[in-house]
Amino acid sequence: MEEEVKGMTKPESEWTWKELPVGNVILEPGNASSYRTGDWKSFKPILKKDLCIHCGLCYIFCPDMAYNLDAEGYFIADLYYCKGCGICSKECPTQAITMVVEEEK
């Protein structure tokens, strides 16, 4: 999921000055969703499913709304958006989420 490119917006480094809309207005609604904030993280959350009680506090507290409910009823962080802040891990009442260093590939 992390490798998927979301949306069609060109990366900033490819725009020339002549292509910019007047006043740098963004004409495509909601295109912030294509921005990979997951690039920012140095820690990623790992869920131990056997400890999870499906309370959803991680989903509620995530400031980036990166958590989604999967088909089996678990809340899983979308690493395309997750910035690695660790709030989910802090709030989890059963310590089911641990933050681990994200290593370079």
Place this chain on the structure above:
Amino acid sequence: MGKRTGMEVSIAAAEAVKQANVDVVSAYPITPQTHIVEHLSDIVANGEMDAEFFCVESEHSAMSICIGSEAAGARSFTCTSAQGLALMAEMTFIASGLRLPILMIISNRTLSSPLSIWNDHSDTMMIRDCGWIQFFVENGQEVYDHVFISYRVGEDRSVLFPVIINMDGFILSHVIEPIELIEQEKIDQFLPPYQPLHRLHPDQPVTMGAFALPAIFAETKKAQEVALKSSMPKILEIWKAFGDMTGRYYHPVETYKAEDADTLLVTMGSIGETASVAVDKMREEGRLVGLVKLRLWRPFPFEELKQATRHAKNLVVIDRALSVGACGPVASEVKAALYGNDHRPSIYNFVAGISGRDVAPPDFIKMVDKAEIEIEEGKMDGYEIYGVRE
């Protein structure tokens, strides 16, 4: 020909804003701009003008509201002076970055400290680089006329920039002058309703004022810079159209008895009229002195200035502001504009009339005398604050 009426220049400015069918007025009163705001407040309260009048708590808010209303597609107006402009300064850069054609009249006043309410150009020079189109006017008629010209220029699809009209505080703002008012039908013809290119509307959502990473910021500034410089032909075209309608033609650089002059005074704003009296006096004595007046400050009229000064030996540039630690801002601009020329006149810079101290015709003659003597003696780039007691 329109009706010629005696009225205070600030009232004429407010009447022009009414005639321009402005939708939103947002301003905070400050000396010497107050009469414009007071009169607009009256006009709106009396139902003579179909506009929202926002009585804001600060100039920062005044400009913020103009940015919001202009972004929603409403023709917006504000005005301020000195400390008010300082408080507003942050938002002026945003208005031009977003390319919102707001109109602001600045009743130019000295920026503290020491505290002073009188006239010079230190306030507007503070925001010289804000990216607005910037006019300087000489008299009340020019203020009135430029309200319509500014909206027509700023709102043009090929321009889309906010516009500043600089008028000297008190010297213009509080003086009663004969103003030729233009018939409403003519104004409606000259100034069509505002048709924004992009606006905030739920049917077609856009984002204005998003941030830019280093990877794209320079491209945004290049686009803004090219657009502002490219507005020149449109400004000339609209000045021409206005002249055809009223008989009053305006130019980026205006000259008076300059063609055969050895020495040219260079002025900006209302002192241009006083300087022309001094030029007449010196001409009577057979001296080859003329006058160059900068009407357009941004985009800077490089070519027009070169043309106007091409035969002169000496320029005497009068600044109404001081870039402390350097010299007068107009002089440094003029020097930079002419440096690449084959023919480079000697340039002498006087900072004169700061904080409303009178600059009378004899003062211009003294400045020309001193500059001519010192240049003759080999001093090529003289500079002083004029009239300071030693």
